[in-house]
Each structure stands twice: as structure tokens, then as C-alpha cells.
Amino acid sequence: MQAMSEQKRKIHPHKFTLWVAMGSILMMFAGLTSAYIVKRSQASWMMLEIPMVFWYSTVTIVVSSLTVHLALKAIRAREMVAYRRWMVTTAALGALFLLLQVVGFNALGENGIRLVGAGSNASYSFLLAISGLHGLHVLGGVIALMVIAIKAVSTTSRTYSSLPLEIAATYWHFVDALWIYLFIFFNWMK
Amino acid sequence: MSSEAIKHGHAVAEVHSHDAHDSHGHDHHHEESFLTKYIFSTDHKMIGKQFLITGIIWAIIGGLFSVLFRLQLGYPEMSFPFLEDLFGKWAAGGRISNDFYYALVTMHGTILVFFVLTAGLSGTFANILIPLQVGARDMASGFLNMLSYWFFFLASVVMFASLFIQTGPASGGWTIYPPLSALGQASEGSKLGMDFWLISMALFIVSSLLGGLNYISTILNLRTKGMSMTRLPLTIWAIFFTAVLGVLSFPVLLSGAVLLLFDRNLGTSFYLSDIVVKGEILPNEGGSAILFQHLFWFLGHPEVYIILLPAMGMVSEILSVNSRKPIFGYLAMVGSLFAICILAFLVWAHHMFVTGLNPFLGAFFVLLTLLIAVPSAIKVFNWLTTIWRGNIRFTPAMLFAIGFVSLFISGGLTGIFLGNSTLDIHLHDTYFVVAHFHIVMGVASFFGMFAGVYHWFPKMYGRYLNNTMAYIHFWVTLVGSYLIFWPMHYSGLAGMPRRYTDWSNWQSFNQFADMNRFISTVAMVVFAVQLLFVFNFFYSIFKGRKVKSQNPWGANTLEWTTPINPGHGNWPGDIPEVHRWAYDYGKDGREFIPQTEAVGEHESKH
Ligand code: HEM
Ligand SMILES: [Cu+2]
Numbered sequence: 001m002q003a004m005s006e007q008k009r010k011i012h013p014h015k016f017t018l019w020v021a022m023g024s025i026l027m028m029f030a031g032l033t034s035a036y037i038v039k040r041s042q043a044s045w046m047m048l049e050i051p052m053v054f055w056y057s058t059v060t061i062v063v064s065s066l067t068v069h070l071a072l073k074a075i076r077a078r079e080m081v082a083y084r085r086w087m088v089t090t091a092a093l094g095a096l097f098l099l100l101q102v103v104g105f106n107a108l109g110e111n112g113i114r115l116v117g118a119g120s121n122a123s124y125s126f127l128l129a130i131s132g133l134h135g136l137h138v139l140g141g142v143i144a145l146m147v148i149a150i151k152a153v154s155t156t157s158r159t160y161s162s163l164p165l166e167i168a169a170t171y172w173h174f175v176d177a178l179w180i181y182l183f184i185f186f187n188w189m190k
Numbered sequence: 191m192s193s194e195a196i197k198h199g200h201a202v203a204e205v206h207s208h209d210a211h212d213s214h215g216h217d218h219h220h221e222e223s224f225l226t227k228y229i230f231s232t233d234h235k236m237i238g239k240q241f242l243i244t245g246i247i248w249a250i251i252g253g254l255f256s257v258l259f260r261l262q263l264g265y266p267e268m269s270f271p272f273l274e275d276l277f278g279k280w281a282a283g284g285r286i287s288n289d290f291y292y293a294l295v296t297m298h299g300t301i302l303v304f305f306v307l308t309a310g311l312s313g314t315f316a317n318i319l320i321p322l323q324v325g326a327r328d329m330a331s332g333f334l335n336m337l338s339y340w341f342f343f344l345a346s347v348v349m350f351a352s353l354f355i356q357t358g359p360a361s362g363g364w365t366i367y368p369p370l371s372a373l374g375q376a377s378e379g380s381k382l383g384m385d386f387w388l389i390s391m392a393l394f395i396v397s398s399l400l401g402g403l404n405y406i407s408t409i410l411n412l413r414t415k416g417m418s419m420t421r422l423p424l425t426i427w428a429i430f431f432t433a434v435l436g437v438l439s440f441p442v443l444l445s446g447a448v449l450l451l452f453d454r455n456l457g458t459s460f461y462l463s464d465i466v467v468k469g470e471i472l473p474n475e476g477g478s479a480i481l482f483q484h485l486f487w488f489l490g491h492p493e494v495y496i497i498l499l500p501a502m503g504m505v506s507e508i509l510s511v512n513s514r515k516p517i518f519g520y521l522a523m524v525g526s527l528f529a530i531c532i533l534a535f536l537v538w539a540h541h542m543f544v545t546g547l548n549p550f551l552g553a554f555f556v557l558l559t560l561l562i563a564v565p566s567a568i569k570v571f572n573w574l575t576t577i578w579r580g581n582i583r584f585t586p587a588m589l590f591a592i593g594f595v596s597l598f599i600s601g602g603l604t605g606i607f608l609g610n611s612t613l614d615i616h617l618h619d620t621y622f623v624v625a626h627f628h629i630v631m632g633v634a635s636f637f638g639m640f641a642g643v644y645h646w647f648p649k650m651y652g653r654y655l656n657n658t659m660a661y662i663h664f665w666v667t668l669v670g671s672y673l674i675f676w677p678m679h680y681s682g683l684a685g686m687p688r689r690y691t692d693w694s695n696w697q698s699f700n701q702f703a704d705m706n707r708f709i710s711t712v713a714m715v716v717f718a719v720q721l722l723f724v725f726n727f728f729y730s731i732f733k734g735r736k737v738k739s740q741n742p743w744g745a746n747t748l749e750w751t752t753p754i755n756p757g758h759g760n761w762p763g764d765i766p767e768v769h770r771w772a773y774d775y776g777k778d779g780r781e782f783i784p785q786t787e788a789v790g791e792h793e794s795k796h
Contacts, residue, residue: 013330017407020437024399028441031488035449035481039460044476116456118473125458129449 018167022174025137029130029178033185036126040189046123048190051107057100058183061138064093065176068145068169075162080152087149087165090172094142101135127186134182138175144168232332233758237339238317239650242643244346245310246724252301257717259294262286264710266694266703280358289378291691292361296379297353299364300387302632304394305349307497309342311639312398312436315500316405316429318646322749323423325414325766327759330407334400341397345390352386360387363689365490368461368482372453375467385454388447395440395447402433402440409433414748416768420524421785423747423772424517427524428503431531432496439492439535446485453477480545487538494631495534499527501638502569505591507772508641509573511745512588513580514781516773519572526565533562543611544618552611559609566602570595581776585743586660587645593668594637600672601630604679619689622682625675633671640664643727648742652755653734659726663719670716677705746772746784 011019039045071086105115105128114120115128148164231237261270262285269284280290317335321328329335352359361379362371366387374381409422409430422430449460453474461482462474510517517523539547539555547555573595582588604626608614617623640663647655681702686693693699693706741750748768752760766786774783778794 011411013407013411016411017330017334017403020403020406021399024403024437024441027438028445031442031445031485032449035445035460035485038481038484039478042476042478116452116458118457120458122459122476125452125456125460129452129458129460133445133448 012163014163015167015170018170022171025174026178028133029182032126032130032133033182036130036185037189039122039126044121046121048123048127048186049108049111049113050186050190051104051111053100053104053107054183057097057104058179060093060100061097061176061179064090064097065173067093068172072162072165072169075152075165084149084153087145087152091142091145091149094138094145094172098135098138098142101131105131130182134175134179137178141168141172141175144171230336232328232336234317234321234329234332234335235650235756235760237335238314240339241309241313241317241342242650244343245306245314246727248301248305248310248346249720250724252298252306253717253720255294255298255301257714259286259291259298260710260713262291262691264707264713266692286691288691289358289361292363292377292689293358293379293383295689296361296363296366297359300349300360303364303493303497304391305342305346307632307635307639308398308436308493309394311497311635312429312432312500313339313342313401314639315425315504315642315646316401316433318650319425319749320405320408320429321412322649322752322756322760323426323747324409324412325417325748325768326408326412327761327765329404330412331404335404338397338400338404341393341400345393345397348386348390348393352383352390355382355386357381357383359383365483365486366450367486368450368453368479369465372450372461373465373467373472374454375470385451388451388454391447392444395444398436398440402436405429405433406437414765414768417785420521421768421771423503424506424520424523425500425503427527428499428506431527432499435492435496435499435531435534439489439496442485443489443493446482446489449485450482480542483542483545484538487541488535490541491538492534494627495530497631497635498638499530501594501635501641502527504638504642504645505573505594506576507747508587508591508645509576509595510773510775511645511743512583512585512591513577514583514744514775515576515580516775516777517572518575519568520771520773522568523572526568529565530562533558533565537562540609540611540614543614549611556609556611560606562609563602563606566598570599570602585644586655586657586664587641589661589664590637590641590644593664594634594641596668597629597634597637597671600676601626601628601634605630616685617682619687620682621678621686621688624688625678625682628675628678629671633675637667640667640723645743646749647727647730647734648737648754649749649752649756651731651734652737653730654737654742655730655734656726659722663723663726666719667716670712670719673712674709674716677709681705741784744782746774746782748785751784751786 067086068090071083071090074080074083074086108115108124108127113124115124145168148168151164227233228236231240258273261273270281271284273281273286274284277286277290280287280293286294317329320326349359357378359379360366360371360383361377362384366384370376371380371384374384409426413419413422449458452458453460453462457474459474459477461479462472462477463479465472465474506517506523537555537559539551540559543552543555577592604622608617608623608626644655644660647653681699684699684702686699686702694703737754740752740754743750748766751766753762768785769788770783770785772785775781777783
């Protein structure tokens with residue numbers, strides 16, 4: 001039993017793996033944002049103009065962090081109906097976030113700003129590349145949430161383990177926080 | 191996680207999942223098909239072998255490329271019609287074309303640095319040794335581990351395919367500096383081949399990250415009872431730090447590669463500014479090619495230690511086992527690995543001394559770079575002290591381990607030359623650098639890898655490698671490597687630049703023509719002897735002398751407490767408990783005391 005209680009105190013290996021993975025992802029964005037800072041101090045930098053839509057998307061992803069938390073609370077309390085509702089809401093908010101990001105970049109394009117191609121400026125290309133990579137990570141999160149939600153609805157044996165969701169939720173908060181960091185960064189380091 | 195565990199609530203589920211992991215070994219007699227056993231295996235031992243064999247195949251390809259370009263460098267005036275038969279327009283008239291030469295050098299570097307000495311080395315030994323030496327049934331996630339191999343495999347397929355593209359594979363050096371690599375119109379090798387290179391590397395990075403996450407998580411979470419961190423064998427410590435380096439530095443390379451892909455395919459200007467190619471003025475403005483170098487070397491320097499640390503770890507273990515003496519300064523060994531790890535992130539700009547880097551900034555990088563000599567020297571001192579007056583058994587593994595120490599000293603000393611920014615103005619991009627890194631990283635890590643293969647082959651396949659072939663392999667490789675790379679220091683000091691196809695029109699380097707021919711000849715001999723090793727390897731898998739004893743080297747670590755041919759789960763019964771560190775050799779009149787043996791009442795302290 002000694003060994004058991006020792007194990008109990010330890011973090012689950014999969015959760016631990018996720019934490020290391022988040023450190024790794026963070027390094028990628030640290031690399032990108034430092035590149036941005038280096039670039040910014042050089043000639044022909046263009047002041048970023050951040051469209052309003054990005055504020056909406058920021059609010060969306062913050063709210064989704066809240067709903068995923070509610071989903072987690074629900075499954076811990078075995079309230080499966082609420083759980084399913086919050087899961088679907090979260091995934092939908094995630095998708096909405098991605099949609100808003102795309103709208104934001106379209107808005108930039110309509111203002112005559114070239115993100116890529118001839119005549120593009122590195123300031124905006126950075127905005128696109130960094131937000132795009134962030135978006136891919138959000139997309140991964142949306143897919144993970146959907147898979148968990150679908151499994152919860154369809155499996156024959158009733159599974160009440162909150163572990164997969166705990167892992168997904170941690171990741172979800174992470175991509176949320178990452179976006180907030182990037183958003184502040186872009187607004188501050190125009 | 192077992193489905194049983196899922197039924198219980200949250201806290202219970204966690205405990206159970208560990209149990210499920212532990213009970214893995216008892217019952218693993220259910221049928222495994224060929225596919226699940228050899229191909230889509232989640233057994234860490236099989237995955238390790240997959241990495242090793244894939245690595246060997248890549249090493250043959252990468253090594254062969256070096257023979258081809260050495261042919262050109264050593265015999266610039268000769269023509270080899272068979273080359274034209276083989277490579278067509280790339281070797282028109284039996285001589286390797288400039289484009290082809292650069293492609294070969296680039297692929298040689300990429301393949302050996304990433305596919306052989308990173309995936310082939312870390313992938314193999316991290317997989318085989320971590321669970322066996324920390325006392326775990328398998329990795330934290332067998333599935334991610336399998337994915338790690340298959341991403342490597344995909345990366346391999348893409349890279350291999352790039353060799354057959356009409357415009358040839360990437361060619362811009364293994365460091366693929368823009369603007370050359372960013373502009374398709376700049377050279378053949380910057381066309382489709384470069385996109386393949388980038389895609390392959392992206393897959394490779396994913397593979398490394400998945401592997402690294404697993405290694406870290408397993409080492410920290412799945413150690414058997416009694417296996418505290420300070421009782422870990424140094425192999426595991428080294429692999430741990432390697433994984434940490436990889437997890438923190440590879441993503442930065444990925445970000446650099448993504449921006450390069452943007453520049454190549456979407457017309458952005460991250461790295462490009464004011465460029466004229468073939469008379470055409472490009473619209474790109476405001477980019478900075480130096481930015482790429484920062485991103486690249488922030489990975490690139492840690493990468494060289496990613497390659498070296500596993501070799502260091504295995505060498506430490508093998509030297510101790512075969513000297514029948516405890517490792518000298520265990521904690522200093524761990525501490526110096528840690529110091530190397532930290533410093534590895536702080537010295538990348540020593541590759542950029544001549545890029546117009548602010549000399550004031552350069553001074554800091556000189557200081558930090560030279561600081562690496564301190565932990566390196568500690569390690570060398572401890573290795574030498576470990577074998578000093580030991581009861582040495584000159585097994586092939588031991589010879590390669592000693593060879594490693596010799597090479598590490600030789601190559602480390604030239605690093606100190608290069609680390610001085612003023613000297614580097616002269617030495618940068620000459621053969622002196624080529625000599626430095628081939629000795630200290632290339633050959634040394636290969637020696638670590640060979641040492642590991644010779645030492646753990648009995649555990650992997652239940653048979654021994656042939657000793658006669660092993661001794662030939664060792665001596666020819668050791669002598670040959672020094673003969674190849676030592677002379678390069680001289681031509682490098684004389685200013686002979688690297689990455690040139692032909693120096694014969696260059697009066698000042700004509701004096702080295704004989705030397706170059708000599709180097710090329712030795713290179714071919716050394717390559718042939720590596721094929722002997724490959725033969726020995728595959729022959730011995732099937733026909734080697736069988737291992738009869740569970741612990742053939744009389745070693746203390748846990749892998750030798752498993753059956754001679756361990757199944758999935760490693761130990762048929764319970765995982766043994768650990769009572770001591772791994773280096774009780776020659777203690778209290780006993781030759782070795784396994785980690786599983788309880789500490790006796792009257793035992794002396796180590
Ligand atoms: C005392 C230790 C060392 C010092 C001070 C040192 C210093 C340097 C410096 C300053 C350079 C840049 C030379 C130039 O391009 O002009 C260099 C290149 C290099 N070093 Fe080291 N080094 C040391 C040890 C190592 C070790 C242990 C490894 C690998 C395991 C290594 C691998 C490399 C590689 C691969 C390059 C060349 C990369 C390229 O340009 O293609 N070095 N070293
Ligand atoms: Cu370096």
C-alpha cells in the first residue's frame with residue numbers, strides 16, 4: 001500500500017506529458033515573438049493596425065475557457081446532460097474563435113493590407129504566421145474536445161473518467177492564455 | 191489505460207491506471223501478429239530496434255554520399271564514367287557537377303546530423319534503455335512512442351523521395367541559410383527539393399518532440415521503487431537532459447522553418463531584402479537573413495549536444511562497467527551535464543561571429559562559449575579517473591568508449607580556438623571547422639553509438655556480435671578517423687574554405703592536393719569497414735553466438751535482471767526494487783553488486 005499512496009500523490013504521466021508539451025509549444029511562440037521583436041527594431045517596419053474583430057475573438061476564447069471549466073465540473077459531479085451541453089458549447093466557441101480570426105484577416109485584406117505576396121510587409125506577415133500557428137493549435141483542441149464529447153455520448157459502457165477531459169481542458173486553457181499573451185503582445189508591440 | 195480503470199471515479203482511476211501499467215507484464219501471452227509485433231509495435235524495445243535499423247540504413251546512404259564527394263575533392267582531375275552511368279546529368283563526363291556536389295554535402299550533413307545521430311542514436315537508446323534501466327514495463331505512452339517512430343519514418347520517406355526529384359534534393363548546406371534557400375530561382379537545390387527538406391524536417395521535429403516528451407515523462411514518473419533520481423545510471427541522466435534540450439530547442443527551429451516556408455511559397459519577406467537574382471530585382475523588402483541564423487542556431491547549438499549527450503551517458507556507463515570501478519564523481523557528472531545543458535542555450539551566436547554581430551555582444555558569447563570547456567573538462571577528468579588503475583576489460587564496447595574520450599578531447603580543444611571571436615574571423619568556414627565538428631561530434635558520437643550497440647546488443651537480440659570483426663572495425667575506424675580529420679586542421683589554418691567543389695585553380699591551396707587525395711583514400715577504407723560492421727550486425731542477429739548468462743558483462747543496472755530475451759513488459763514477475771546506486775563495482779572485495787541487492791549491515795559507504 002505504501003507504493004500505492006506514493007503513486008497517488010504523483011501527477012498522472014499523461015498529464016505530465018502534456019505539461020512538457022506545453023512548454024515545448026511555448027518555446028515555439030517564444031521563438032516567433034522574439035523574431036518579431038528583432039524584426040521590429042529594423043528598417044521598414046509598419047505599425048500594426050489590429051482590427052476590432054480580434055477583440056471579439058479574444059472574448060470568445062476567454063468565455064470558452066469558462067465553459068470547458070463548467071464541463072469539467074459537470075463530469076466530476078456526474079451530471080452528464082450538463083456535461084454534454086458545456087462540451088458542445090466549448091467546441092462551438094472554439095470554432096467561432098477560428099472563424100473570427102479568419103474574418104479578422106479578411107478585414108485586413110479589405111483595408112488594402114497585403115499579408116503575403118509582393119508588396120507585403122513583414123509586420124503583417126508575422127501577425128498572420130503567428131496567429132495562424134496559434135489557430136492550428138486551437139483547431140487541435142477543438143478536435144480533441146469533439147472526440148471526447150462524441151465518445152461520452154456514444155460508448156455503451158458509461159464512462160465517468162474525467163481524465164481525458166482534464167487533459168483537454170488544461171490544453172484548452174493553455175491555448176487561451178497563449179492567445180491572450182499574443183494579443184497583448186501585438187497590441188503592445190505594434 | 192485499461193477500460194476497467196475508466197469505470198471508477200477520478201482519483202481511483204488514477205491509481206488503477208498505474209496498476210494496470212504494472213500488471214502489464216504478467217499476462218502478455220496473447221497472440222501478437224507479425225504486424226503488431228514488428229511493424230506497429232508499442233513495445234519500447236522493438237521501437238528502439240526500428241530506430242536503430244532505420245538509422246543504420248540512413249548512415250549507409252549518408253556515408254556513401256561523403257565517399258562520392260570525397261572522390262571529387264581528392265581526385266579533381268580524374269573522371270569516373272560510372273558516376274555518369276549512375277547519376278546522368280548530375281555527373282556529366284564522370285565528374286560531379288557543382289550543383290550535385292552541394293546537394294551531396296547538404297544531404298550528407300542533414301542525414302547524419304538529424305536522421306542518424308539524433309533519431310538513430312537517441313531514438314534507439316532512449317527507447318531501449320529508459321524502461322529497462324529505470325525499471326518500468328514500458329514508456330509512459332506506448333502509443334505516442336509508436337507515433338514518434340512513424341513520424342520519423344514519414345520524414346525519412348519524404349527526405350528519401352527528395353533525392354529523386356528532377357531538380358535534385360535541397361542544397362544549401364545542412365544549415366539551409368536564406369536567401370539562397372528561400373529563392374527557387376537562385377539554384378536548382380532551392381526548388382522543390384528545399385520544400386521537401388522543410389516538410390521532412392517538420393515531420394522529424396514532431397517525431398523528436400513526441401519521443402522527447404515520452405522520455406522525460408517516463409524518467410520522472412515511472413521509476414521503480416527505490417530508484418531515486420540520484421540512483422539513476424548516468425545513461426538515463428544523459429538521455430533526460432538530451433530530451434529536455436530537444437523539447438525546448440526543436441520548436442524554435444520549427445518556427446524558423448515555418449517562416450522560411452512562408453517566404454518560399456507565399457512571397458513574404460521575413461528573411462529577404464534588396465535581392466538581385468540573375469539581373470532581376472526582387473520586390474522583397476525589409477527582411478533579415480540573419481534572423482534565420484538566430485533561429486537556426488538557437489536549435490543548432492543545442493542540437494550538437496543532443497547528439498553528444500547520449501554518447502556521453504553510455505560511455506560513462508560502459509567505462510565504469512568495464513573498468514570494474516565505480517564511476518568517478520557521479521554527482522559532478524550529473525552537474526556537468528546540467529551545466530552543459532544550460533550553457534547550450536546561451537552560446538548560439540558563436541556560429542555567427544562573422545555575420546556582423548556587434549563585437550561587444552560577441553564578447554559575451556566568447557565568454558559563455560569558453561565556459562563550456564569547464565563542464566567538458568570535468569567530464570574528461572572523471573572518465574580518465576574512472577579507468578585509472580581499473581581492472582580494464584577491453585571489450586569492443588570499452589574500446590569504443592575509450593576512443594570516444596580521446597576524440598572528445600581532441601575535438602574539444604579545437605573548439606576553444608573557434609570560440610575566440612577574433613580567431614574565428616580567420617577560421618570560420620574553413621576546413622578547421624570541418625575538422626572540429628567531425629571529430630568532436632560526428633566521429634565521437636558515432637563511437638558512443640558503436641559502444642552502445644556492442645554493449646547492449648546481447649540485450650537487444652540475445653546474441654553477441656562477432657569480436658574479431660569488432661576489433662577490426664574499431665582499430666581501422668579510430669586510426670582512419672584521425673587520419674581523415676587531423677590533416678584538415680592544417681588546410682583550415684591555411685584558409686582553405688569548406689563547401690568548394692574544386693580548389694585546383696586556387697594557387698595557394700594546390701599544396702594540399704596530395705593531402706586531399708590521401709584523405710579521400712582513407713575515407714573509402716573507413717567507409718568499407720563500416721560496411722563490415724553492418725554485416726556483423728545483421729549476421730549476428732541471426733547467427734551470432736548465443737547469450738547464455740543473464741548478466742554477461744557483470745553489470746549492476748536493471749536491464750540485466752530481465753530474462754535474456756525479455757517479452758513485452760520486460761520482467762515476467764514483479765519489477766525489482768532498487769536499493770543502491772548503479773556503480774558499486776569492486777566494493778568490499780566483491781566485483782559488482784547489482785542495484786537490486788539490499789545494502790548489507792556492514793557495508794562500507796561509496
Ligand atoms: C569546448 C567546447 C566547444 C567550443 C568552445 C566550440 C566552439 C565552436 C565554435 C565557435 C564554432 C563555430 C565555428 C565557425 O563556424 O566559425 C563551432 C562549430 C561547431 N561545433 Fe563546436 N565547440 C565546442 C564543442 C563542440 C561539441 C561538443 C560539439 C558537438 C557535439 C560541437 C559541434 C560543432 C559543430 C557541429 C559545429 C559546426 C557547425 C557548422 O557550421 O556546420 N562543438 N564550435
Ligand atoms: Cu555551437
